[in-house]
Amino acid sequence: MSLAENLHAVILAGGSGTRLWPLSTRQKPKQFLSVGGGDSLIRQTWVRIAAWLDARRGWVVCGRDHASLVREHLPEFPAAQILAEPEAKNTAAAIALAALCLSARDPEAVMAVLPADHFIPPSDWAKYSEDLRLASELAVKEQALVTLGIRPTEAATGYGYIERGEAAGSGGFRVKAFHEKPDAKTASHYLGSPSFFWNSGMFVWRAATFLEELKRGLPETHRAIESLRGHLGSAGFERRAAEVFARLENISVDYGVLERSERVAMIPARFAWDDVGALTSLKAMAGGDARDNFFQGAVYPIDASGNMVISHSKPIALLGVMDLMVIEGEKAILILPKQRAQEVRDVVRVLKDAGRDDLL
Amino acid sequence: MSLAENLHAVILAGGSGTRLWPLSTRQKPKQFLSVGGGDSLIRQTWVRIAAWLDARRGWVVCGRDHASLVREHLPEFPAAQILAEPEAKNTAAAIALAALCLSARDPEAVMAVLPADHFIPPSDWAKYSEDLRLASELAVKEQALVTLGIRPTEAATGYGYIERGEAAGSGGFRVKAFHEKPDAKTASHYLGSPSFFWNSGMFVWRAATFLEELKRGLPETHRAIESLRGHLGSAGFERRAAEVFARLENISVDYGVLERSERVAMIPARFAWDDVGALTSLKAMAGGDARDNFFQGAVYPIDASGNMVISHSKPIALLGVMDLMVIEGEKAILILPKQRAQEVRDVVRVLKDAGRDDLL
Numbered sequence: 001m002s003l004a005e006n007l008h009a010v011i012l013a014g015g016s017g018t019r020l021w022p023l024s025t026r027q028k029p030k031q032f033l034s035v036g037g038g039d040s041l042i043r044q045t046w047v048r049i050a051a052w053l054d055a056r057r058g059w060v061v062c063g064r065d066h067a068s069l070v071r072e073h074l075p076e077f078p079a080a081q082i083l084a085e086p087e088a089k090n091t092a093a094a095i096a097l098a099a100l101c102l103s104a105r106d107p108e109a110v111m112a113v114l115p116a117d118h119f120i121p122p123s124d125w126a127k128y129s130e131d132l133r134l135a136s137e138l139a140v141k142e143q144a145l146v147t148l149g150i151r152p153t154e155a156a157t158g159y160g161y162i163e164r165g166e167a168a169g170s171g172g173f174r175v176k177a178f179h180e181k182p183d184a185k186t187a188s189h190y191l192g193s194p195s196f197f198w199n200s201g202m203f204v205w206r207a208a209t210f211l212e213e214l215k216r217g218l219p220e221t222h223r224a225i226e227s228l229r230g231h232l233g234s235a236g237f238e239r240r241a242a243e244v245f246a247r248l249e250n251i252s253v254d255y256g257v258l259e260r261s262e263r264v265a266m267i268p269a270r271f272a273w274d275d276v277g278a279l280t281s282l283k284a285m286a287g288g289d290a291r292d293n294f295f296q297g298a299v300y301p302i303d304a305s306g307n308m309v310i311s312h313s314k315p316i317a318l319l320g321v322m323d324l325m326v327i328e329g330e331k332a333i334l335i336l337p338k339q340r341a342q343e344v345r346d347v348v349r350v351l352k353d354a355g356r357d358d359l360l
Numbered sequence: 361m362s363l364a365e366n367l368h369a370v371i372l373a374g375g376s377g378t379r380l381w382p383l384s385t386r387q388k389p390k391q392f393l394s395v396g397g398g399d400s401l402i403r404q405t406w407v408r409i410a411a412w413l414d415a416r417r418g419w420v421v422c423g424r425d426h427a428s429l430v431r432e433h434l435p436e437f438p439a440a441q442i443l444a445e446p447e448a449k450n451t452a453a454a455i456a457l458a459a460l461c462l463s464a465r466d467p468e469a470v471m472a473v474l475p476a477d478h479f480i481p482p483s484d485w486a487k488y489s490e491d492l493r494l495a496s497e498l499a500v501k502e503q504a505l506v507t508l509g510i511r512p513t514e515a516a517t518g519y520g521y522i523e524r525g526e527a528a529g530s531g532g533f534r535v536k537a538f539h540e541k542p543d544a545k546t547a548s549h550y551l552g553s554p555s556f557f558w559n560s561g562m563f564v565w566r567a568a569t570f571l572e573e574l575k576r577g578l579p580e581t582h583r584a585i586e587s588l589r590g591h592l593g594s595a596g597f598e599r600r601a602a603e604v605f606a607r608l609e610n611i612s613v614d615y616g617v618l619e620r621s622e623r624v625a626m627i628p629a630r631f632a633w634d635d636v637g638a639l640t641s642l643k644a645m646a647g648g649d650a651r652d653n654f655f656q657g658a659v660y661p662i663d664a665s666g667n668m669v670i671s672h673s674k675p676i677a678l679l680g681v682m683d684l685m686v687i688e689g690e691k692a693i694l695i696l697p698k699q700r701a702q703e704v705r706d707v708v709r710v711l712k713d714a715g716r717d718d719l720l
Contacts, residue, residue, distance in 0.1 A: 302710050315719055317707045319696035335686060336679035347677045350662050359675055
């Protein structure tokens with residue numbers, strides 16, 4: 001596979017959501033979970049591209065509390081390329097920090113920005129690599145910000161959408177417009193059209209192109225980040241970065257940079273993709289039986305059907321139950337009907353109100 | 361309270377059932393479980409009478425594997441009074457061994473034989489003590505084998521029944537007949553009559569009376585046990601006891617002794633009683649909420665009702681589920697509808713077939 005010589009992977013590992021509680025917790029967000037019994041999502045993110053990308057070109061941006069976990073999951077990464085943010089300020093800041101570091105190392109650096117908590121089935125990893133290759137080709141040739149678009153498989157209202165424009169080479173397209181999370185009717189229309197794609201949060205661009213477009217979209221952020229350039233590698237960097245981050249705007253790269261840029265293109269992804277946004281996402285990654293039970297770990301279903309069960313450390317026996325979700329996390333156990341999986345946040349709120357932050 | 365001077369408590373702790381799995385296991389049968397968050401059942405058995413009985417008159421018969429657990433739960437008991445059976449040979453053998461030891465210590469010993477795994481609500485402990493006092497009075501005065509009968513509260517088919525005869529003093533009655541576990545129709549008839557009682561397995565008698573009646577009902581067992589008398593306290597006792605137990609008949613004291621005796625009386629118990637024969641029994645011992653959820657440990661029910669949940673070490677959150685039983689044991693988690701609580705044995709069988717003896 002021939003990929004741009006200057007390609008670097010920037011894995012975004014700053015997520016700290018609670019939608020996968022009790023599997024994910026603040027100490028161990030979902031990117032560190034071993035999903036499907038194999039590697040953690042963050043490690044899968046790296047392994048997917050490790051065949052053709054040297055670890056010397058692997059970077060991670062993460063929260064300070066998670067830096068040691070990242071080192072554990074990606075032991076081959078140079079310590080200096082694990083960038084711990086002083087505080088979480090959303091994706092624009094995280095990517096800007098990485099772009100600063102990369103551009104200092106290599107002015108021609110191309111960044112593949114890859115969220116650490118997405119799932120792509122291993123059978124599609126070759127297609128994924130090919131799509132990244134096309135995206136980096138397009139990013140270099142057109143000096144564009146390239147986003148990977150996912151063909152909708154349902155009328156989802158939880159994602160932003162990309163509307164594609166004219167063809168742009170390398171199998172890609174110019175982006176005609178970004179659309180915010182739609183209502184159900186609009187989502188249904190998007191699903192029926194070949195022009196609309198989910199905005200996956202996976203991007204490829206030259207670090208230099210990104211910094212130019214950051215300057216246009218978020219000039220304050222650009223100036224603040226650039227003020228750190230002279231201190232890269234110095235003893236005072238950490239303190240200065242903390243001062244800079246404290247004042248940065250909290251804004252996503254989509255709103256702050258992409259939507260304000262004239263140089264945005266997209267590649268339609270040809271691989272299956274899941275952002276593991278709810279416990280039900282795990283179904284595809286677990287083993288199953290003939291009665292539509294999906295499970296991971298030591299699970300013993302007896303006269304039970306349609307259940308989704310994850311055992312962390314204690315074997316789980318089920319008798320005579322249907323369509324239930326049973327999740328044993330490291331610290332707690334959650335039981336709810338499968339069709340109410342979206343309500344995990346309510347559980348988290350109740351536990352918070354009950355003073356059980358220790359479980360979250 | 362004036363109880364017979366010579367009264368000893370003999371706690372039978374040989375049970376090893378699996379009906380309370382995963383709370384109870386072979387290593388830790390139900391008598392060692394802390395039910396309702398307080399003392400273990402075996403310790404409650406002792407604490408109920410400790411107010412008026414010195415630990416020097418407390419005895420336990422248990423399996424060899426559980427002797428150290430018994431010492432842990434009853435640290436005040438003299439080690440020599442924890443009688444470890446070489447092998448389990450049912451209640452006739454267990455009680456015969458205790459009767460031998462007691463009668464050697466005190467020819468006038470009176471034994472209150474108390475299963476270690478029954479539950480009596482603390483509010484009824486005074487009545488319980490008074491009933492034991494009446495039973496011991498009757499046992500001494502009439503040289504009788506006295507059994508405590510429980511007034512049926514439902515048409516249970518899982519217990520043997522006692523039919524009372526004429527009054528016998530001290531509030532007791534002669535026993536007219538024992539009846540084996542009845543069918544539903546017969547059980548319903550028993551429930552409607554004032555003459556029928558559940559055979560609780562709690563007995564009071566003089567050790568000497570018991571040995572006489574053992575000789576009549578089970579002469580072989582009597583001879584074998586008496587052959588150990590000359591070796592009590594000697595170095596060779598354990599080896600000889602093992603030889604004797606290997607040949608003993610496996611039979612309950614009810615079938616082997618009481619049903620074959622002419623000297624059986626009963627005291628109608630005035631206390632509430634539960635033999636904790638199924639997980640549902642635990643309901644009465646757990647906390648509850650306004651939506652008929654019963655739970656023990658850290659349990660967080662959200663929009664959930666009618667559930668029975670026991671948390672051992674991990675907090676359990678429930679959302680939107682009804683009439684479920686969720687039991688987190690030390691080694692495993694069990695989930696089933698409440699109305700199928702009697703089928704726990706099927707779960708145990710499936711786990712056994714799956715080679716998971718380690719969980720049982």
